[in-house]
Amino acid sequence: MASKKVTVTLPEELLDEIRADSADRGLSAYVADALRAKRDRDRLQELVVWLEEEHGPVSSDERAAAYSELDDLDAEHDRRRAARDKSSGAAA
Numbered sequence: 001m002a003s004k005k006v007t008v009t010l011p012e013e014l015l016d017e018i019r020a021d022s023a024d025r026g027l028s029a030y031v032a033d034a035l036r037a038k039r040d041r042d043r044l045q046e047l048v049v050w051l052e053e054e055h056g057p058v059s060s061d062e063r064a065a066a067y068s069e070l071d072d073l074d075a076e077h078d079r080r081r082a083a084r085d086k087s088s089g090a091a092a
Helices: 012-021 027-055 060-091
Strands: none
Touching: 012 027
16 A cells, blocks of 8 residues: 655644553554544444434433443453563463
8 A cells, every 4th residue: 555654733742641651553554543433433433423314313222231241342452462461461
């Protein structure tokens, strides 16, 4: 994929945090991934608007069920990360 160099202005504290978090893969890759994720969220939000126009708003019960599923996914993610960290720490 072709790349193009651009100039952006960021708050200094944010840039410092991003540089620390992105040391392994590089700042450009980190920023590109973040922008792709933001673009995808924007597209999903647009889809939500279209679906709500067609089918009506999401009910509070549906929203609660979705948040419950997200909580379950977050817990599984945390469990897997802890297991990975534990196993990589034991190997070190």
